[in-house]
Amino acid sequence: MEIALIGNPNTGKTSLFNNLTGSYEYVGNWSGVTVEKKVGIFKKIQGHLIDLPGVYTLNPLSRDEGVVTNFFLHESVNQLLNILDASQLERNLHLTLQLLEFERPVLIGLNMVDVANKRGIQIDAVKLSKSLGVPVVPVIARSGKGCDRLVDAISTKSPEPVNKKLVYYGKEVEAAISALSKEIDGKTEHSHRFLAIQYFEGNEYVKNYFYEIADSEKLNLILVNLESELKKQYASKTLPSFIYLKRKETIVKIMAETAVKSSSVIPLSEKIDRIVTNKFFGIPIFLILMYLMFMLTFDWIGTPLSDALDAILTGPITNLLENVLTAIHASDFIHALIIQGLVAGVGGVLVFVPQIFILFLFISLLEDSGYMARVALVMDRIMESVGLNGKAFIPMIIGFGCNVPGIMAARTIETPRERLLTILLTPLMSCSARLPVYALFVGAFFAGQRALIVLCLYVLGIIVALILAKVFSSTILKSETSLFVIELPPYRLPQFQSLWRSTWDKGKGFIRKAGTFIFAGSVFIWLLSYAGPGGINVDMDRSFLALIGGVIAPVLVPIGFGTWQAAASLITGFLAKESIIATMNIIYFVPNDSSLQGLLANYYSPLAAFSFMVFILLYIPCLATTATIYKETGSKKWTVFSVVYALVIAYVLSLIIYQGGKLFGLV
Amino acid sequence: MFSSFKPGERGKIVDLSHVSHLVQRRLLDLGITEGSEVCVKCVMPFGGPIMIESCGQCIGIRRKEAVQIEVVKV
Structure with missing residues (x-):
């Protein structure tokens, strides 16, 4: 069984990886500690856990992010373990929605619940699980709390079919997705919907992938038509931002159902920052x-x-x-x-x-x-x-x-x-x-x-x-x-x-x-x-x-x-x-x-x-x-x-x- | 305009379209887009980067890009 760890940068994926596999990989408190995929063996169950570099989206900008997209396109995986930073849930969910479109079983580890609580954010894991249609397990990766429950969830939960259309991208985009699906039908084992949306977002890796398997001119025509139609209909700036906003609408809805925010105290972080990033004393x-x-x-x-x-x-x-x-x-x-x-x-x-x-x-x-x-x-x-x-x-x-x-x-x-x-x-x-x-x-x-x-x-x-x-x-x-x-x-x-x-x-x-x-x-x-x-x-x-x-x-x-x-x-x-x-x-x-x-x-x-x-x-x-x-x-x-x-x-x-x-x- | 902001002042982003494409993408990845509320945390000397906070997370961006972001005080 191959399980991939994926999530935003600095959400504690590698900490969790070390906890679950008993191996020791490099961890740190900054974005981009892991730049290469790493494979470990689970301590308690059969299977491999694959640690990937942190990404905000599957449409990469830098080389380490490209490692993840390449992994998705060219390697097989049985289950995705998506780690979310509970204190930054809204931003983290953008990636989750893309992962769900990939149509492989997804399990969510809700990390840093303690940090979120300190900031006055309460998240209802049960409700989150219901809205996303996948299991959600709260964990604290640094201390290892909740890891056992996560392992149980990995080994016992039979892969459930996920709710395929969590985000409705509007009738024009949906029509283009269907048109594109027809072009690539039978040529790939990946989710057509996932590939199509990534292609519309301008994902270069997916574009190259299509170049290998399909008639890229026909695909490009679909893209161009969709862009001009959206411009006419909604005066939207670009197709990627249109897709982004559709996802955001869904996320706002999910957040309203699952999270409660109350006022918080000034974190110690900001006080330290006033000193170490001071205008004159920083250097x-x-x-x-x-x-x-x-x-x-x-x-x-x-x-x-x-x-x-x-x-x-x-x-x-x-x-x-x-x-x-x-x-x-x-x-x-x-x-x-x-x-x-x-x-x-x-x-x-x-x-x-x-x-x-x-x-x-x-x-x-x-x-x-x-x-x-x-x-x-x-x-x-x-x-x-x-x-x-x-x-x-x-x-x-x-x-x-x-x-x-x-x-x-x-x-x-x-x-x-x-x-x-x-x-x-x-x-x-x-x-x-x-x-x-x-x-x-x-x-x-x-x-x-x-x-x-x-x-x-x-x-x-x-x-x-x-x-x-x-x-x-x-x-x-x-x-x-x-x-x-x-x-x-x-x-x-x-x-x-x-x-x-x-x-x-x-x-x-x-x-x-x-x-x-x-x-x-x-x-x-x-x-x-x-x-x-x-x-x-x-x-x-x-x-x-x-x-x-x-x-x-x-x-x-x-x-x-x-x-x-x-x-x-x-x-x-x-x-x-x-x-x-x-x-x-x-x-x-x-x-x-x-x-x-x-x-x-x-x-x-x-x-x-x-x-x-x-x-x-x-x-x-x-x-x-x-x-x-x-x-x-x-x-x-x-x-x-x-x-x-x-x-x-x-x-x-x-x-x-x-x-x-x-x-x-x-x- | 961001350039007139002092540390501690809050604002709302109205327009990001003048910022370079790559920076826009990264800000979007971090959840900062038109309509986001931001607070200037500190400003580095000699035209250095500024640190802004949005939704509880801190981000550093360059001054020359920050001035292209259109913000209104709230």
């Missing part, structure tokens, strides 16, 4: 929050924890491993591989887990509270001036965690040009995998101002992205159209459990990568550093790794770090940014009592270290990100472009910083 508040995040990550909590973990890894754990290796009489090769390769490489990455978790906790907090959409609003003016819109800031913030979901999140941006621009620029956002490099270098060179230097790097990434947005949007990606209409969801107090789960969900990817990708990479890199043209166990400066790094090193001299070690770690950084730190730990392998930080001072000056960090920030999207860019843009040209421009801009900026710094007497 400063955002920057202060960012600064706090970096202080927590790098100064107050993260670094002490990482240091403690590092002490355990390099102390007791390494000693234990050494003792075991000696006890089992492991060969020198195995001994070196484990201690100098794996412990140094994988351990060197794992010590940053505390810092990365704190960063993810903050990002989850931003997403869960409802502040995310406000940031988009506050930033829109700046984004508009560079040819983007405020919504593009959301993928960028997500990109601070990992660029891959950031690029996926760009799907919610409606105009193709702004979406492409956002995809191209999101890799400039400093992801969590780059964080270990900063943590290591600021610890070694800028111990006094850790958080400030790192904040500078993050802000630099944003500024470079904005400047490039301006450059690209006024040269290669010129276009006038831009769209910025954003829903600002009410604030919610984040729940500890969901906060922890979404932090863990993001963070476990980092740990898993350390155990697989970085593990294998560490072995490989260590082998390259252990063997050379002269045999095995060579001096590292004569190893294959030095040879490879040495080819690129001369190019890096002008930007301050022309060593084969730096070059080699940059190459591995393309595979995954974490491997930069793994490689460095292997190359600069240090015995227990001294630290890598101390050793680095021999190879880098503070200026070169800063130049290196800037280069790491910008130089290339990692392999996974590059693959995602290709998948999302579907263009080799833009994928290559995203890699090349990043390399160029990183080199130029590092050159300016290093040479400029030297000019001013900094070293």
Whole structure:
């Protein structure tokens, strides 16, 4: 049994999905968290539950909405589970009416009844069920209340035939529907009425679908005739708005029967909004929050924890491993591989887990509270001036965690040009995998101002992205159209459990990568550093790794770090940014009592270290990100472009910083 | 006109036809159309977007689009 979850954005579909399937998908308090369809298996009954991106209507504007329409047209489903936000019932019902026209069994989950009650809205689920002709189950998806009843309704209710003509569109439209039905009769398994109405509304996906199965000229004739007739008869502006108003009439009738509104108090949300979206304090508040995040990550909590973990890894754990290796009489090769390769490489990455978790906790907090959409609003003016819109800031913030979901999140941006621009620029956002490099270098060179230097790097990434947005949007990606209409969801107090789960969900990817990708990479890199043209166990400066790094090193001299070690770690950084730190730990392998930080001072000056960090920030999207860019843009040209421009801009900026710094007497 | 509205003032939308097609569609999706009552919540500086409330939900739109919406005070 296939059941699809569908509803308006930010109505709690994914929360419900997680509750019903026991899986964990990404949730947040903003529109457009889910951009791809996801399939889960029910906990208690047989069947699959399919989570779809939120849509207001089945006639899509953006790519994530298109996912839903495509699903309806090209995939089979037994039942639709429509989630409604009880506090915004009128708007939500527009989608419901379209779903009912689809003529598949529909079950309604009435969510956020508690929010509606707080706003003074009482909804009678029984009456709603009667007017719509389908079962309605009140639920609170966040806490899981009512989910059992929903599961019962899914498994027990035999699919009832739905009331086919809930909305009467007037005799002209109805006649056109019949005419169109005749044309497509026998050519499709979908409801003719549904397809016809969507076609009249200007649904491009349905139009393309018709193009495949029917004579599109005849269909177009029906459409044109209908439009001119309506213009004559009712002086109505457009056919889509005529259809919209007919639906609205029905909804008003349903609302009168089922909902009671009383006066409500000013929600806390509005009071918070007066502060965070304040005329003058909006942007400063955002920057202060960012600064706090970096202080927590790098100064107050993260670094002490990482240091403690590092002490355990390099102390007791390494000693234990050494003792075991000696006890089992492991060969020198195995001994070196484990201690100098794996412990140094994988351990060197794992010590940053505390810092990365704190960063993810903050990002989850931003997403869960409802502040995310406000940031988009506050930033829109700046984004508009560079040819983007405020919504593009959301993928960028997500990109601070990992660029891959950031690029996926760009799907919610409606105009193709702004979406492409956002995809191209999101890799400039400093992801969590780059964080270990900063943590290591600021610890070694800028111990006094850790958080400030790192904040500078993050802000630099944003500024470079904005400047490039301006450059690209006024040269290669010129276009006038831009769209910025954003829903600002009410604030919610984040729940500890969901906060922890979404932090863990993001963070476990980092740990898993350390155990697989970085593990294998560490072995490989260590082998390259252990063997050379002269045999095995060579001096590292004569190893294959030095040879490879040495080819690129001369190019890096002008930007301050022309060593084969730096070059080699940059190459591995393309595979995954974490491997930069793994490689460095292997190359600069240090015995227990001294630290890598101390050793680095021999190879880098503070200026070169800063130049290196800037280069790491910008130089290339990692392999996974590059693959995602290709998948999302579907263009080799833009994928290559995203890699090349990043390399160029990183080199130029590092050159300016290093040479400029030297000019001013900094070293 | 929206441009003369101060935060906290309420109005009724009379005409949306001058607003760009895409924005009109999105507003319609959010249930805002001719006849809807709206309240200006806050106005961002330097010609930034404005935040309006309608039927208990808040929406951000750009100033230049907002001024094309014809509104009368209520």
